[in-house]
Amino acid sequence: MARRWFLGQCGLSLGGMALHSLEQPLGTGLHVRPRAKNVIFLFMAGGPSQLELFDYKPKLQQLHGQAVPESFLRGKRFAFMDSFFKGRLKLLGTTRRFARHGERGTWISELLPHTARIADKLTIVRTFATDVPNHVPAKLMLNTGSPRFGRPSMGAWVTYGIGSPSRDLPGFVVLQSGPRGPRGGSLNWASAFLPGRFQGVPFRASGDPILNLRNPRGIDSEAQRAAVDAIGALNRQRFDLTGDGEIATRIAAYEMAFRMQQSAPELIDMRGESDSTFALYGAERDRPSFATNCILARRLVERGVRFVQLYHTNWDHHGGPRENLTTDLERCCRETDRAAAALVVDLERRGLLEDTLVVWGGEFGRTPMGEPRESVGRNHHTESGALWLCGGGIRPGIDYGQTDELGFAPVAERVHVHDLHATLLHLLGIDHKRLTFPFQGRDFRLTDVHGRLLRGLLA
Amino acid sequence: MAGRRDSAALLADSRGKRDRVRRGRHKVDALESATGYGDWTMRALGTLMLLAAALSAQGAGADTPHWAFKKPRRPEVPRLGSTWVRNPIDAFVLARLDREGLRPAPPADRHTLLRRVHLDLTGLLPTPAEVEAFVRDTRPDAYERVVDSLLASPHYGERQARHWLDAARYADSNGYSVDSARSIWPYRDWVIRAYNEDLPFDRFTTEQMAGDLLPDATDATRTATGFHRNTMRNEEGGVDPEEFRIEAVKDRVSTVATVWLGLSLGCAQCHDHKYDPLLQADFYGLYAFLNNDDEPELLLGPPARRRALSDWQEREKQLKQRVQRAKKSADADVLGRAQAELRSHRQRRPRVDRTLVLAARAEPRVSHLHIKGDFTRKGRVVRPSTPAALHPLHSAAAVPTRLDLARWLVSPDNPLTSRVTVNRLWQRCFGRGLVATENDFGTRGERPTHPALLDWLATEFVANGWRRKPIHRLIVTSATYRQSSYQRIELVERDPTNRLLARQTRLRLDAEVIRDAALCAAGVLDPRIGGPGVFPPQADGVMQLGQMARSWKPSAGGNRFRRGLYTFFWRATPHPALRVFDAPSAVECCTRRRCSNTPLQALTLLNGPAFVELAQHLAKQLFSSGERDDARIDCGFARCVGRPPSLDERRVVHGLLDARPTADSPSRWLPVARVLLNLDEFITRE
Numbered sequence A: 001m002a003r004r005w006f007l008g009q010c011g012l013s014l015g016g017m018a019l020h021s022l023e024q025p026l027g028t029g030l031h032v033r034p035r036a037k038n039v040i041f042l043f044m045a046g047g048p049s050q051l052e053l054f055d056y057k058p059k060l061q062q063l064h065g066q067a068v069p070e071s072f073l074r075g076k077r078f079a080f081m082d083s084f085f086k087g088r089l090k091l092l093g094t095t096r097r098f099a100r101h102g103e104r105g106t107w108i109s110e111l112l113p114h115t116a117r118i119a120d121k122l123t124i125v126r127t128f129a130t131d132v133p134n135h136v137p138a139k140l141m142l143n144t145g146s147p148r149f150g151r152p153s154m155g156a157w158v159t160y161g162i163g164s165p166s167r168d169l170p171g172f173v174v175l176q177s178g179p180r181g182p183r184g185g186s187l188n189w190a191s192a193f194l195p196g197r198f199q200g201v202p203f204r205a206s207g208d209p210i211l212n213l214r215n216p217r218g219i220d221s222e223a224q225r226a227a228v229d230a231i232g233a234l235n236r237q238r239f240d241l242t243g244d245g246e247i248a249t250r251i252a253a254y255e256m257a258f259r260m261q262q263s264a265p266e267l268i269d270m271r272g273e274s275d276s277t278f279a280l281y282g283a284e285r286d287r288p289s290f291a292t293n294c295i296l297a298r299r300l301v302e303r304g305v306r307f308v309q310l311y312h313t314n315w316d317h318h319g320g321p322r323e324n325l326t327t328d329l330e331r332c333c334r335e336t337d338r339a340a341a342a343l344v345v346d347l348e349r350r351g352l353l354e355d356t357l358v359v360w361g362g363e364f365g366r367t368p369m370g371e372p373r374e375s376v377g378r379n380h381h382t383e384s385g386a387l388w389l390c391g392g393g394i395r396p397g398i399d400y401g402q403t404d405e406l407g408f409a410p411v412a413e414r415v416h417v418h419d420l421h422a423t424l425l426h427l428l429g430i431d432h433k434r435l436t437f438p439f440q441g442r443d444f445r446l447t448d449v450h451g452r453l454l455r456g457l458l459a
Numbered sequence B: 001m002a003g004r005r006d007s008a009a010l011l012a013d014s015r016g017k018r019d020r021v022r023r024g025r026h027k028v029d030a031l032e033s034a035t036g037y038g039d040w041t042m043r044a045l046g047t048l049m050l051l052a053a054a055l056s057a058q059g060a061g062a063d064t065p066h067w068a069f070k071k072p073r074r075p076e077v078p079r080l081g082s083t084w085v086r087n088p089i090d091a092f093v094l095a096r097l098d099r100e101g102l103r104p105a106p107p108a109d110r111h112t113l114l115r116r117v118h119l120d121l122t123g124l125l126p127t128p129a130e131v132e133a134f135v136r137d138t139r140p141d142a143y144e145r146v147v148d149s150l151l152a153s154p155h156y157g158e159r160q161a162r163h164w165l166d167a168a169r170y171a172d173s174n175g176y177s178v179d180s181a182r183s184i185w186p187y188r189d190w191v192i193r194a195y196n197e198d199l200p201f202d203r204f205t206t207e208q209m210a211g212d213l214l215p216d217a218t219d220a221t222r223t224a225t226g227f228h229r230n231t232m233r234n235e236e237g238g239v240d241p242e243e244f245r246i247e248a249v250k251d252r253v254s255t256v257a258t259v260w261l262g263l264s265l266g267c268a269q270c271h272d273h274k275y276d277p278l279l280q281a282d283f284y285g286l287y288a289f290l291n292n293d294d295e296p297e298l299l300l301g302p303p304a305r306r307r308a309l310s311d312w313q314e315r316e317k318q319l320k321q322r323v324q325r326a327k328k329s330a331d332a333d334v335l336g337r338a339q340a341e342l343r344s345h346r347q348r349r350p351r352v353d354r355t356l357v358l359a360a361r362a363e364p365r366v367s368h369l370h371i372k373g374d375f376t377r378k379g380r381v382v383r384p385s386t387p388a389a390l391h392p393l394h395s396a397a398a399v400p401t402r403l404d405l406a407r408w409l410v411s412p413d414n415p416l417t418s419r420v421t422v423n424r425l426w427q428r429c430f431g432r433g434l435v436a437t438e439n440d441f442g443t444r445g446e447r448p449t450h451p452a453l454l455d456w457l458a459t460e461f462v463a464n465g466w467r468r469k470p471i472h473r474l475i476v477t478s479a480t481y482r483q484s485s486y487q488r489i490e491l492v493e494r495d496p497t498n499r500l501l502a503r504q505t506r507l508r509l510d511a512e513v514i515r516d517a518a519l520c521a522a523g524v525l526d527p528r529i530g531g532p533g534v535f536p537p538q539a540d541g542v543m544q545l546g547q548m549a550r551s552w553k554p555s556a557g558g559n560r561f562r563r564g565l566y567t568f569f570w571r572a573t574p575h576p577a578l579r580v581f582d583a584p585s586a587v588e589c590c591t592r593r594r595c596s597n598t599p600l601q602a603l604t605l606l607n608g609p610a611f612v613e614l615a616q617h618l619a620k621q622l623f624s625s626g627e628r629d630d631a632r633i634d635c636g637f638a639r640c641v642g643r644p645p646s647l648d649e650r651r652v653v654h655g656l657l658d659a660r661p662t663a664d665s666p667s668r669w670l671p672v673a674r675v676l677l678n679l680d681e682f683i684t685r686e
Helices: A002-010 A058-062 A113-117 A135-144 A154-162 A185-189 A221-242 A245-268 A275-281 A290-302 A327-349 A417-427 B002-011 B018-035 B039-060 B088-100 B110-121 B128-136 B142-152 B154-167 B185-196 B201-210 B219-230 B241-261 B273-290 B303-329 B332-347 B402-409 B417-430 B451-463 B468-477 B489-494 B511-522 B557-561 B576-580 B599-607 B609-623 B629-641 B647-659 B666-677
Strands: A038-044 A098-101 A106-109 A123-129 A172-177 A307-312 A356-361 A365-372 A376-381 A385-390 A410-412 A437-439 A442-444 B297-299 B354-356 B367-370 B378-382
Touching (some): A038 A154, A038 A327, A123 A410, A123 A417, A135 A154, A135 A185, A154 A307, A172 A185, A172 A290, A221 A245, A221 B599, A221 B647, A221 B666, A245 A290, A275 A327, A307 A327, A327 A356, A356 A417, A365 A385, B088 B451, B088 B468, B110 B128, B110 B142, B110 B154, B154 B185, B185 B354, B201 B402, B219 B354, B241 B417, B273 B402, B303 B332, B451 B468, B511 B609, B511 B666, B576 B599, B599 B609, B609 B629, B609 B666, B629 B647, B647 B666
Parallel strands (some): A038 A356
Antiparallel strands (some): A098 A106, A123 A385, A356 A385, A365 A376, A437 A442, B297 B354, B367 B378
């Protein structure tokens, strides 16, 4: 009795899925008809400047160097506009050339030539808004729907909600590239109060993505299986006694580790990928990079991994050392543009794009005013940033949302983090209001008490 | 005054006034965003602003001041007349449980309790003999005797030092991309000694903050200033050294605020921008204390040894010049001889221990306020000062020094330091502090679950002369600490994170202690204390990942089996078994480790070379422990989890042994050893 009770409480029941178990095919027990099966989230950590990439503002060029017009400030609340700085910051026009791309003639700058080429496949959002203007809280906001830590990330919610078709790999995998990991580290892919096995599993940023995959010398697969079985049996006994959900997570982790030993060598062995694929992504063999991670993301999705998140640092172009809007921004674009576009193309030609939602974006946008440091950069901005979505039930080739003529704030179709989450869950077949988890006397959900489904984004 | 009113709102306890607080928070966010300087600087700045705003509002007599900014007053210990209560801690805990209508858990069994207290105090496992002796010891104070011997053990300092080293961001390399090695392990050893000697926390503080300025300064107190030298150093070509020096000084300000005041990390992002000019001055007031130092290396050891080193250096210089001359002469023989001599000279370098320290400059630097945090944009000149809104700074000098700042931190008038320190001690014993946000005692932090207990401990701590061992002893001998950690049905709903302490909490061991436990179980631990970092085996290919590929030659002999805290920590390429079990990155101050639970940890324990090797040693131990399988199984459980196996557990192990019948040998026991080292219970203190 007590045992069954604990099993239920601690999520050790078979599959442990909220909506359906592992054994059931995808699609049963979902709230709405799913349009996507997988998500690849390209997280541009640091906050890419929409004004250099997607949000073309001729008026901003015109007013370059001038103080911000009062009319843009009256009655509005901007993160950086406190009186302390008023009158000092000047509008900053971009030096980047923009051109129209795709059938609809959407504006994309010269920094993203490869992205521009697939404009017709992308839905570009220029009105992405969040609540908080500093990195860790804003990253948590985009990942968990709350700027405070202690909430599960979207990958955890999704795998908790609908499981993952992949039995041999974690349902939520995190890949990283760039000079350092994203600020906040594992908080970004935490499961928080959801059972621990729904947390993201970070593969190593460079070198072997997973260390210690090979059995020790003298231990064959059968012996390893026997060891994992014995560990599991003993852990289960301890679990029955202590009722600690962490043990349930550990049992699942050992099972997953064993299966990863079987499946991961094949996953990370890129020898089967053709030179033309490497060329398409701009990746080099045996050199870890965002591009390699994009190929790996595709391979993960092919193997049924539900949620893949790629972090690339550092997009925090304030104008300080290694963070300028010239060479440093160019480098970030060079490191990601070709591969992100190639990922879309590659998924499409393999027939995976219709089931895979690809999202590109960072935790916030950047200000229309310049920020004078060593060079002039831009500061964090919560009211308008750019992201793009593609595949997986997204209506392709549209622009969603519009900002005012200086790019301060949305004038139409604001896309708040909560709205993005509601829409993402909807595409996966989940009603964001119904995917909940009881914790400390309250039902929590990814969108808290917010979130609107953005029907205009749906195909 | 509008400003006054706003700060009062900030100050007000957040309950019922959340909207106002939120407004304040937005403003901090705004400032941080606007200046965009490193998150940490702004966080520190923000919290100091919060603090000052709060305290100035206090002066204005507005709402009740935030609890943490009022000096703790010694509360009455509740009188309950319960036999469960062993010491005042229990009275406070039980009073709360009574209010909630909950009962404490039964005490943990003796096996569990012994393993728990060993791991918490020394980070080592009790030996099977120690377990046996304790279980049989029927004296009423048997447990207290164990506690006293553990507090007196030299390994106590090792375990406790590691917590402090997290906060000090200790590592053995310089960080950033070049990440070359540094020698600062004498500082680590100083911390170990300080814990072992129970150096009072006020003295512990002043030596680290200003050991070079003490009237009775010694090499040991100078070594202690290494606390501030654990900042990273950028050796990339083309960087402005002044920029990174200033960045390090700002990191020191932020670390001081986090470590002593519990105020700088986390999400404490409330402030009132109307106070900006004043509060920025406060931040740079602290900065001005820490901006007046040279950052030399201190040579340690007897003078003769140091002299030998300087002679050696002189000779090296000469030999280098000779090589240069020989190169010009173009005589291959002469050059070859000169080079050979230089090579052999370099192998004879006298070993002198060295460590990084602070040394106050004779002429203090002129410190400026940095406009928007940008060091290239100097504002007005600032003098060393503590936040005006906090308790006053006393200084005999015309210009206050780091020593004055140190004394200010541990002044009895400081409302924060004693609470913050006992709270962290509590956190180690229960997995969460009485204030759960151990680095945020500001208005955005969580309120204490047991405010009176926190204040009682804080005042007890100071009354005991800032000694930590007596407080540690009080905690671990309390009935609260001795409870069973088993989950209870009625608590799952009511108190899933165990805030009310109606039970103990199972805690996964820290990365280093997982290694220590495996070393103990395998019977190979080299118990030597201190010395330069060591190199236990690790997976191939880790060291090639840094910008500068370096080799990792595994240590031989005893050094291969030293405790986890001695593992050489390269910031750019840390030992993967440390990071996978959530050891901090040593990039910034860490006051609480996260605790993940992943398949990668399973792979580390199952397949990682260091653990495989230890499993082999454990297998030998099991094999040689007796003739019969059952005796060996008993030995395995005793060594690893400090208790006998249940019948079911024994059956599982027999099943494993029988799966592949092989000749009786140590290798027959390897599967059993691996399983034991991989048990959840093995890496958990229950």
